[in-house]
Every structure is written in C-alpha cells, then in structure tokens.
Amino acid sequence: MLNRGYYQGFGGAFLPEILYATFDELEETFRAAKNDPDFWRNYEQLMSSYSCRPTPLTFAENLTRHFGGARIYIKREDLNHTGAHKANNVMGQGLLVKRMGKNRVIAETGAGQHGVATATMAAKFGFDCTIYMGEVDVERQRPNVFWMERLGAKVVPVLDGTRILKDAINEAFRDWVSNMDTTHYVLGTACGPHPFPEMVSWFQSIIGTEARRQILAVEGKLPARIYACVGGGSNAMGIFSGFFDDPVELVGVEAGGQGLDSGKHASRLCSKDASVGVAQGYKTYFLQNFEGQMKETHSIAAGLDYIGVSPILAYHKETGRVRFEAATDDEVVAATALTIRKEGVIPALESAHAFVQAFKEAPALSPEDIVIVNQSGRGDKDIFTVADAFNDPEWQKFIIKKAKAYNA
Numbered sequence: 074m075l076n077r078g079y080y081q082g083f084g085g086a087f088l089p090e091i092l093y094a095t096f097d098e099l100e101e102t103f104r105a106a107k108n109d110p111d112f113w114r115n116y117e118q119l120m121s122s123y124s125c126r127p128t129p130l131t132f133a134e135n136l137t138r139h140f141g142g143a144r145i146y147i148k149r150e151d152l153n154h155t156g157a158h159k160a161n162n163v164m165g166q167g168l169l170v171k172r173m174g175k176n177r178v179i180a181e182t183g184a185g186q187h188g189v190a191t192a193t194m195a196a197k198f199g200f201d202c203t204i205y206m207g208e209v210d211v212e213r214q215r216p217n218v219f220w221m222e223r224l225g226a227k228v229v230p231v232l233d234g235t236r237i238l239k240d241a242i243n244e245a246f247r248d249w250v251s252n253m254d255t256t257h258y259v260l261g262t263a264c265g266p267h268p269f270p271e272m273v274s275w276f277q278s279i280i281g282t283e284a285r286r287q288i289l290a291v292e293g294k295l296p297a298r299i300y301a302c303v304g305g306g307s308n309a310m311g312i313f314s315g316f317f318d319d320p321v322e323l324v325g326v327e328a329g330g331q332g333l334d335s336g337k338h339a340s341r342l343c344s345k346d347a348s349v350g351v352a353q354g355y356k357t358y359f360l361q362n363f364e365g366q367m368k369e370t371h372s373i374a375a376g377l378d379y380i381g382v383s384p385i386l387a388y389h390k391e392t393g394r395v396r397f398e399a400a401t402d403d404e405v406v407a408a409t410a411l412t413i414r415k416e417g418v419i420p421a422l423e424s425a426h427a428f429v430q431a432f433k434e435a436p437a438l439s440p441e442d443i444v445i446v447n448q449s450g451r452g453d454k455d456i457f458t459v460a461d462a463f464n465d466p467e468w469q470k471f472i473i474k475k476a477k478a479y480n481a
C-alpha cells in the first residue's frame with residue numbers, strides 16, 4: 074500500500090547489507106505468490122485439509138443472554154491444527170519456502186507456541202528445523218520444548234543477554250546470515266522487517282475474509298464491532314483485514330498485566346511506557362527506556378508478552394482506524410472462567426483479553442448489534458497458569474505427587 078513497507082513512517086527494513094539479497098528474494102517470491110490466484114487456492118486447500126478451515130463462527134447464545142446487549146459471535150481460530158491462528162502463518166510461509174526451493178527453516182519462540190507451529194509445518198513439508206529459544210524460556214516451557222523435539226526440531230537454548238525472546242530473535246538472525254542459501258526464517262507475527270508485517274497479515278487475512286462471509290450469511294449484516302487481542306498483532310490484523318473498508322469498529326486489546334500504572338504490562342499502544350524506535354529491523358512503538366534499552370514486559374498470557382507491535386497497527390493507531398484498549402490479568406482470568414462455563418469453549422489467555430473488552434461493551438449496545446470476538450487460540454495449553462490462578466488444591470496435590478514420583 075505504501076512505499077516499500079512503510080506505513081506512514083512505521084515499519085521499513087533496517088537490515089545488515091548481507092541480508093539484502095535474501096530479503097529481495099523473499100519479497101519477489103511473496104509478490105509473485107500474491108499475484109498468483111493458484112497460490113491462494115492451494116493455501117486454502119492445504120488449510121482445509123490440514124487445519125480445519127474454514128473455522129466456524131459460533132453464536133455465543135448464553136453469553137449474549139448473560140450480558141443482555143449485542144449479539145456475541147466467536148470466530149473459532151482455536152480449532153486450527155496446533156490450537157491457534159499461528160498455523161495460518163507458518164503453513165503459508167512453508168508454501169513460500171517450497172517455492173524458493175529451500176529446505177531448512179528456523180524460528181524464534183518465547184512461549185513456545187510459534188516454535189511448535191513451525192516444527193509441525195517443517196515435519197509436514199520435510200524441512201530441517203532449528204528453533205531458537207532463550208534459556209529461561211526453555212526452562213519455563215518444557216511441554217512445548219518436548220513437542221518441538223518430538224516433531225524433529227533442534228531446539229537451541231540461547232545463553233546471551235537476558236536469555237528470553239529478544240535474545241532468541243538476535244540468534245535466529247545470526248543463523249540466517251550464515252545460512253541464507255538453504256534457510257528461511259519463519260517470523261511468527263506481523264512484526265519485523267518488511268515484507269514480514271505485510272506477508273504475515275496476508276496469510277492471516279484468511280480469518281477476516283471467512284468471518285465477513287460467515288456473518289453476512291447468518292445475520293445478513295455486518296457487525297458493529299470486532300475484538301482481537303494484540304501481541305505482535307497477527308491475529309488482529311488477520312480478522313481486521315476483512316473489515317477495514319467497512320463501517321465496522323475495530324478494537325485491539327493489549328496485555329494490561331497488573332495495570333497500566335504498575336510498570337508490569339505489555340501495552341505498547343495504550344500506555345505511556347512505550348515510544349517510537351527502531352529495533353529488530355523495523356520501526357514501531359517499543360517498550361523501551363529513553364536510552365532505547367528494552368523494558369521488561371509482563372502478562373499472564375505468554376503470547377502477548379512482547380516489546381514491539383506490528384507497524385501496521387501502530388499506523389492504524391495514529392489514524393484512529395483501530396481503537397486500542399488493555400485488559401488486566403485479573404480481568405482475563407475472570408473472562409476465561411465465564412466463557413468456559415457459559416459456552417463450553419476454552420479460550421487461550423491471550424484470546425480472553427479480547428473477551429474482556431467485548432464483555433465490558435456488549436451490555437451498552439443494542440440487541441440489534443452484532444460483535445465478533447476473535448478466539449485466537451485454545452486454552453488447554455494454559456492449564457498450569459489457569460489452575461494456579463484458580464488456586465485449585467487438587468491440581469496442586471497432583472503436581473506435587475508427580476514431582477515426588479520423579480524424586481523417588
């Protein structure tokens with residue numbers, strides 16, 4: 074839409090010269106794919122046979138009755154293979170890797186979800202796969218590390234810096250520089266240097282295209298509002314993409330953590346703690362101090378715990394096309410519990426941020442109005458966090474007993 078990956082000053086590609094050729098190749102391949110209707114048809118075919126697409130749009134009848142305002146619909150990205158919208162992005166990039174004739178993929182992962190999705194794609198396509206993960210995250214996310222290794226990926230713990238996501242990103246770029254001929258870096262969200270924000274958003278736009286068609290088919294009209302959680306911004310960009318040209322209010326919900334005044338959150342677009350800068354190859358709002366040092370972030374939802382945000386969303390923040398809000402950890406736990414109990418669906422803690430805001434606003438809307446909440450993923454993965462948040466005593470006994478069995 075704009076000059077080489079710039080969204081009114083946000084975005085761009087700040088790269089070491091050695092990566093220029095690889096980025097040119099990626100951009101060319103992506104452009105050709107975008108202009109080739111067969112590519113998208115193959116992508117849709119792959120996603121329907123491997124990842125349950127189109128995902129349903131579920132009417133949340135009980136929640137609608139409970140709040141007594143707008144009719145609440147849920148877009149079910151939790152039903153994707155591996156349990157979240159991340160499948161849309163990694164499978165799409167997998168098809169591009171084949172087109173480029175490469176045979177190895179690398180990725181960074183914090184919580185491990187993107188690592189599992191990438192390792193799954195690599196197993197399916199027969200690619201070699203290396204996943205970089207901060208050592209601290211490797212220790213925190215053992216179940217995901219276990220699955221990545223079973224899927225055939227080599228998981229490399231990164232010992233540099235604070236040993237978390239940002240250090241893993243640096244290491245992945247280092248690998249890429251040395252292995253460009255064979256290797257593609259599968260970036261996990263709508264961030265990073267151009268063309269990643271546009272490319273990832275394009276693959277995720279499958280969500281919004283389906284949702285628009287589905288809501289028109291069942292209700293015969295457009296929703297008043299759409300809610301999506303915002304980590305890097307890919308599921309939000311995905312569902313919003315179907316509605317940018319419509320009179321539909323788009324609401325992105327960030328991780329408010331322990332409150333925007335606590336310093337313990339991951340809100341880049343709603344808090345005073347973020348400012349515009351360049352890092353990790355692109356320009357956007359970062360949670361950084363005045364010297365450009367990245368701050369520590371916090372969220373109960375590991376997938377929202379990130380210092381940057383999609384430059385395309387930063388741009389939509391400036392233009393006002395998207396409204397941004399934040400939900401706190403406590404609000405998220407309450408909304409998760411209510412959604413499970415009322416609808417029998419288990420939203421990921423990330424997705425529950427979007428539910429929080431929808432629940433705040435639905436009662437004030439008319440019963441004629443429709444809202445759609447993007448349920449970006451399923452919450453089964455969160456059992457350790459949720460059981461702790463609910464202080465479930467039987468769960469605690471279970472964990473202790475397991476640990477004892479290993480000590481014996």
Ligand SMILES: *Cc1c(COP(=O)(O)O)cnc(C)c1O
Nearest residue numbers: 304305306307308376423449450
């Ligand atoms: C990774 C993840 C997110 C955050 O990523 P975005 O790029 O902001 O969409 C949100 N929800 C779930 C379930 C995730 O796994």
